Amino acid sequence: MTVLDKEFTYAPPGLAGSPVPLKERYDNFIGGRWVAPTKGEYSVDVTPATGKSITEVPRSTAADVELALDAAHAAKTAWAETSTTARSRVLNAIADVIDANREMLAVAESWENGKPVRETLAADIPLAADHFRYFASVIRGEEGSISEIDKDTIAYQFHEPLGVVAQIIPFNFPILMASWKIAPALAAGNVTVVKPASPTPWSILKLMELIEPIVPAGVINVVTGPGAEVGMALASSKRIAKVAFTGETGTGRMIMQYAAQNLIPSTTELGGKSPNIFFDDVMAADDDFLDKAVEGLVLYAFNKGEVCTCPSRALIQESIYDRFMDRALERIAQIRQGHPLDINTQIGAQVSTAQLEKITNYVKIGRDEGAELLIGGERNILPGELAGGYYFQPTVFKGNNKMRIFQEEIFGPVLAVTTFKDEAEALEIANDTMYGLGAGLWTRDTSRAFRMGRAIKAGRVWTNCYHLYPAGAAFGGYKASGVGRENHKMMLDHYTQTKCLLVSYSPKALGLF
């Protein structure tokens, strides 16, 4: 990403000239209508850019979850019986309306999450639209199967929707992560009750405003509120047929436990501590590839490090460490941190005070355990109205893989760097983690890339690239990083069950009785 040569800052939602119309208060989206929370309570939704209020959203309770489940159950049969042609048309229409409102959604999401608008304009929102198109497309090609067991006995396998599913969305990509979950569920013929993340409930409601005329009532329902109230009531409900969750391991355990108690399937994506490995041959020439590799390291700051696959452990071959890190640190020092709606901002604000506090705490832990601070390490107090925002400097530590900052996901712009001698040691360090979501690999030697890529215990190994999330590339975790995959048509299996009609065309009895 290069800094643009023009200056422009979008007006925040609700202000004159902003692409985002803003109401003082929003309601839950249930059964195609805007429904006030049963108890009438609302919470303030804050922008991390300034720490000030954006609007109010429902502080829902279990009763509101029941209303959403009522609406979903009322809609499930008609949607399941809707032809794939018609379902596909709805998904494409959602994609079209997202594209047509790209700036509005990008500005809303940036303002609510704190991420730079250049990321939401270029990645989050276009990718969200593309995910709907991908699942609109693959569902048309989906087929059951027929097995001829013998001349007179045929097994017909059908994919049938599960019914009402629960989907709990993380705060880091509010609209894109919702799209990752909603698109395959709907394509496969399910209806959904969505619980947005507590820090980012509103931008999804802006998306609901757009799709309200497109999606049949009750097919998508959104209920906002605390995880301990709304999330728990939804995930533990006897009225759901599946639960999908992205978040931390503790809540992930509870989700899987509720699913076990209700004997339903779950998919979970629980984060990682992704290694990003740089072999000495990246410096064999001073060319575009080296430049790409340096950027590949700096991508730990993408979305302020609030990414499950944040490449937060850089493993650099000893022989190039000094030269490579000099370049990387120079690039990191140039990162522009500032107003999320400034199109030139490269890193914005952390999503909440809780996250800011956690990052600060981990930086202290890093210092206390003897890691060497190479850059950053402090909260960044920006001038003017941004002074109350939750900004943290891009930070790099050097240390070793046994340190806590190498073992735990910090979910901030904090990189832990270490060195390795050879391929064997690189692999050992890469796999020495509880997690296995992502990994990055940089080398000009394609044989080594293949060997390493197959040996790393992670669900996604980016090879000579990082942070690409195209629809059609399976995404999900090994080890403690969760169960299931997203972003690929195999997800249709996660959102369907198999019906086998086993039919005998023989008039003859078995002859047993």
Place this chain on the structure above:
Amino acid sequence: MEEGRVSATPEALEVIERLSAQHGPLVFLQSGGCCDGSSPLCTRRSDLFIGPNDVLLGVIGTASFYVDGDQYERWGRPRFVIGVSPGAGDTFSLEGRDDLHFVTLG
């Protein structure tokens, strides 16, 4: 068993006491991973299965505090101090209902 490896600040103890009066017996599990990953999760005892791979680090207020054994080793067997801060986290932890979140310090 690794009892005595966890303590709580007076503010956190006060919140635990209040939650306990409201919800009944509580248990803590140290979380990890994505999003609010390093948060301690506080829930009703009946809402969490404690497994054979969980390590009991001690009791804060009336609540037992557990951590996954592998995670505990990988974190270098730290001594945990549990605090509480304003603002809800994004987990199923009970104090989120009161716009608070427990924090693992140290």
